[in-house]
Amino acid sequence: MKLDAPVTDGPCWSELGTSDLESAARFYTRLFGWRPERDARQEVGGYTVAHLGDAAVAGLTPLYQPSQPVAWTVSFAVRDADAAAREVTAAGGQVLSGPADVFDMGRFLVAADPGGAVFQLWQAGTFPGAGLSDAPGSLGWVELLTRSPEQAVSFYTTVFGWDVDAGRHYTRWRLGDAEFGGMVTMDDKFPPEVPAHWLPYFATEDVDGTTGAATRAGGDALMVPTTVPDGPRIAVLRDPQGAMFGVYRAGEED
Template identity: 75%
Template sequence: MELSAPVTGGPCWAELGTTDPESAQRFYTRLFGWRPETDPRPGAGGYTVARLGDAAVAALTPLYEESQPVAWNVSFAVTDAEATLREVAAAGGQTLLGPTEVFDMGRFAVAADPTGAVFQLWQAAAFPGAGVFNAPGSLGWVELLTRAPRQAVSFYTAVFGWSVTASGRYPQWGVGGADFGGMVTMDDRFPHEVPAHWLPYFAVGDVDAAAATATGARGTVLMEPVSHPERPRIAVLRDPQGAMFGVYRATDEA
């Protein structure tokens, strides 16, 4: 990711919704070295911020609704959540959760693009988002997997004003001249029941070691570590509760 801090229109946060927050904390602490801090306030609902040193890097939460899937969710920074949701509707997407005040931290909303991929909006107040990107254990890339790439490009460029850079068969998303993610077209290799989704990638020092650590902690390797000529070494993993995420080698440029 060419971003070093949250910017308007770019990814600013990754948040895991899980059936077993305590087990998830143990898994990711072992994998990434996170230090989890659960918000004790009654209204926080068990919201836990994961830190590297003093920097907030991600969050882990219990599921708040029965229909909510176990999954990692990506948040994009906006200056006006209501205005952005109007743009979402105009571009063919839908609002799943209207803007909600989160203490003095900011405003939060959930939306879905026309291809079915769910994403979150964050209008910052006291909390801008992740305190570090690209360092081992932190968010470093986000990837949209969709069966309708042209529709996705039309939607996200209209809502966020993203640039789309052709990079072989892997288009890359950018904001303000900085690339932060990519897009994969889901084909017959993906099971039909797997919906379009956003996949966060976290930086690690050694992709192969991270895959082995995840397996030892009862996770699963969905895509074995692989290197690409023009991209970093990556792997796709699944935690013990079923949430998918990617890892990439931090010393490579994403």
């Protein structure tokens, strides 16, 4: 069983911060068939919501600070952003920005776990998060890559109450019976300059076809299409501006 809608303490949204908003929108539209809609309000700086049909599935934003990297960020739903900020700090993490209101849509903050992986927390107002999950073109899995796995387990189980299934090669995160993500320990194969991070995976009907479309559109395949033993077919890609993300074949993730 997997999460197929936003729930408290689970992933609810994914957001791309990019150096070229228009080019990024074209790239992901080509891959996933997204319909991007740019918010016309000047104060949001061009924030764009990608849709599949009527469902919002992801956000695309300009870089708001010179130090902000081009990257995807994963958001987790919370009941109370201010209380969650205190829990993050008490568990050894850092609050990097917020909590702050986004009109009447909700309240958010940006945080980092003790290993440095950045994520967001979202207290829903009128906007609950992604309207479609675990379907082609939408977010369906989130993966933490970290050099401090034991510290990460302690932090996330304390802050969110996640359950942990620690296998021989891979650790999975659960809320009750529903799996929603995993954890990879970063070893010597990862360059030291690559920080700990959360990696979103989007569902697709054809991993090989999506990988080919990404490379033809100027992206790269960091991990070529691979069938995971007892798991799905996946690939890890990088868009033309440098943001990393994963794809998996819908319906084969369990």
